[in-house]
Amino acid sequence: MWSDNETDLDLLGFDFLVDEMVVALTQPRLLPLTMGVTGGWGSGKSSLLKIVSAELADIPDDETGHFVVVSFSPWQYEGYEDIKAALTExxxxxxxxxxxxxxPQAEQVGRLRRMATSLRRPVRRLVGTALPAGAAIAAGAVDPALADAASMIAQGMVGSSESSQDSAGYSSEEEPEPVAAGAFRQQFGELMESLHKxxxxxxxxxDLDRCLPHTVVDTFEAIRLFLNVDKSxxxxxxxxxxxxxxxxxxxPGLRRSGASGLGAEYLEKMLQVEINIPALSAPEAETYMHLLLSELHLPQAKFTAVxxxxxxxxxxxxxxxxxxxxxxxxxxxxxxxPELYRDMIWAAAVAPVLGSGLRGNPRQIKRFLNTLKLRLAGAERRGTTLDAAVLAKLMVLETQYLSDFQRLFDWQSAGPVNDRGNWLFAAEQRVRGIGEAGELEPAANEAPEGPSAAGARDGRRSTTRRPQSREAATAGGLDEEVRIWAEQPHIDAWLRMEPALGRKDLGPYFTFARAKLTLGANTAVLSAHIQELLGRLQSDxxxxxxxxxxxxxxxxxxADLPTLVDHLLQAVLHDPAGPATDGAxxxxxxxxxIAPTVCERLKLIPVEILRPKLATLVRRLPKGDPAVMALLDGWESSTSGAFxxxxxxARGRR
Structure with a gap:
């Protein structure tokens, strides 16, 4: 298993970024400097900061002294005190x-710390208002012409807050005078100049991107107003x-006509140097996975050599x-x-699809591996042996295309044991261009590997229509629904991955993914005709x-209609963007x-998740039904209201 915390061990090949940062931060002529390290969540920003901090700490002293590194997370202070005071302190x-x-320098530091205490303000008031200094900085950083508008907004806010006690119960007369930013910065600069070592x-x-908007802005304010001096x-x-x-x-009041807002330009003005962390390419993702596995299986000395x-x-x-x-x-x-060898074999097979599907995100790759190892360990505790390669291939589908994973489960668990998987075998052979139609038929005495698939022993039946029979699968073509599924580009790539799954019993593997699956445990009471219709109502x-x-x-x-509708709506809740929603x-x-029942279930689904199907739902749901009207009115009040x-x-014009 691998921790999700930042590390100073570089497994991502960040050395070129480390060099770039260290060079910029150690150039006296560039100081004072504000540098941005940008990248998506889980891209490795925290680890990069930790690696660079260690590099700076290892730089030996010279005649100009050494580097002092301060680590600060505004997110840890949010909700407790003024972030400007916390950063300065x-x-x-x-x-x-x-x-x-x-x-004398100790006395100077003490005086500055006392001055910093006057930066503190009651947090609730801070959240509820925008400080005049912040508005001026935000506007001036982008366009001096916005300064007047910022002043008017700020004055209006100040006027409303000074007329009464603030939300924390302090009147303006009781609060200490705020520190003068210029005086503080001057004294801080003098202190920095006197630190010859x-x-x-x-x-x-x-962690600035975890913070509320006022904390984000106040962090920049602290840098610009108080701490932005030479040698910093x-x-x-x-x-x-x-x-x-x-x-x-x-x-929001400082938007300019035709512009989206100040954010992008403000950030550009505040950051003199920006280091962007790129997503891992497929080869880089494969290397990263292999390094994680090597770290898991090798003693320290051998891992260091690798x-x-x-x-x-x-x-x-x-x-x-x-x-x-x-x-x-x-x-x-x-x-x-041997364990490392076997793990590297399956990792190489899934890395290209996994790396692209998880957008080259190191955190997501690590979480994938952690989940896989947990499932293998859980199966071992239960006396079940899972093939890591099979599990990894199935988890690629599960983590990236859950509706396709659900469909695979439904098809696998439908029908007699000796039919199960034959359609998958045919689909794999088809995309790989292997064999003639007659060669797809397994040997007469050949059965799927392992125990029977999930749900077979207790007689459960899938709510999804079972694909073609063995005879149809081997007659030279695939069932239309399976063919459409297999021809999707991401499924085509997945089917080509090793190992092939068509001859394997996948039931034990689905057992450990059941938290994400709609098992359809009550469908045993349904007639074959109803089950067939349920499957077709969910067809692409x-x-x-x-x-x-x-x-x-x-x-x-x-008498059977409510049961059929209930099972169909279970599929809708599980995958709102899937074809079951069209069928409903x-x-x-x-x-x-059935409109009231359908609308009641649809209310449970966030409208943004339903957005791909909203046009179909608006067009198909009965126009005059009160439940439908109430549902559509509610959707209109959401973020997708205009749509x-x-x-x-458009429906009314038809």
Missing amino acids: AVLARLQQEVEADG VRAVIVMID AFVIAAHAEVVQAAIDQRY KEAVDQRRRGSALGVALNVGMAADTLGPDMP VASRRRGAVTQVAESVVP AELCERIPA VRTARQ
Whole structure:
């Protein structure tokens, strides 16, 4: 298992980013400097900061002194005190360690710390208002012409707050006078100049993208108003788009005509240097997975040897695979553990699809591996043996395309044991271009591997229509629904991955994914005809779905209809963006009596999740039904209201 915490062990090949940051931060002519380290959540920003901090700490002293690194997370202070005071106090507390206890510099640090206490304000008031200084900075950083508007907004806020006690119960007369930003910065600059053994103070600010808008802006204010002096640098690690949105939300009144807001331009002005962490490419993702597995299976000395070999290969070719099973064997020789060999084999198979599907995100890759290891360990405790390669391939589908994973489960668990998986085998052979139709038939005495699939022993039946029979699968083509499923580009790539699954019993593997699956445990009480209709109502093929709607209206007796609708709506709740939602809307259009039940279930689903199906739902749901009208009115009040309103108007014109 692997921790999700930041680390100073570079498994991602960040050395080129580390070098870039260290060079910029150690150039006196660039100081004062505010540097941004930008990237998505889980891209490795925190680890990069930790690695750079360690590099700076290892730089030996020279005649100009050493580097002082301060780590600060505004997120940890949010809700407790003014973030400007917290950041200033963190820097001064660290500098206290750099001065003699009884010297003049210690007195100077103490005076600045006392001044910093006057920055504190009651948090509730801080959240509810925008400080005039913040508005001026935000506007001036982008366009001086906005300064007047900022002043008017700020004055209006100040006027309303000064007329009465604030939300924390303090009147303006009781509060200490705020510190003058210019005076504080001047004295802080004098202190920094007097620290002859300090080359620079470098403040590493992390987790800013987890903070509320007022905290984001106040952090920048603290840097610009109080701490931005010679021999100082600030490194801010954050998701750029999140920070931009926070700034826009903090100052909605400063939008300019035709512009989206201040966020992007404000951030550009505040950051003199920006280091962007790229997503891992497929080869980089494969190397990262192999390094994680090597760290798990190897003793420290041997892992260090493997990592050094990887570093050497990365210097020669940064974009290629720097570690795979062959490269590991070259480094380790006969000491290659069998467990590592087997894990590297399946990791190489899933890495290209996994790396692209998880957008090259190191955190998501690590979580995938942790989940896989947990399931293997859980199966072992229960006396079940799972093939890690099979589990990894199934988890790729589960983590990236859950509705397709659900469909795979439904098809696998339907029908007699000797039919199960034959369609999957045929689909794998088809995409790989292997064999003639007759060669797809397994040997007469060949049965799927392992115990029977999930649900077979207790007689449960799937709510999804079972694909073609063995004879049809081997007659030269695939069932239409299976063919459409298999021809999707992501399914085509998945089917080509090793190992092939068509001849394996996948039931034990689905057992450990059941938290995400709709098992349809009550369908055993349904007749074969109802089960067949349920499967067709969830088909991707529109003609098959609509034919099932007609059959339901003509052949299902009223006593069975509520049960059928209930099972169909279970599928809708599980995958709102899937074809079951189309089937429910089309069935509701044909049988308006079920509209209240359908609308009641749809209310449980966030409208944004339903957005891909909103147009269909608005068009198909019975127009005059009160439950439908109430549902659509509720959707109109949501963030997708404009879309729903347009769809309703378009329907009204028909």
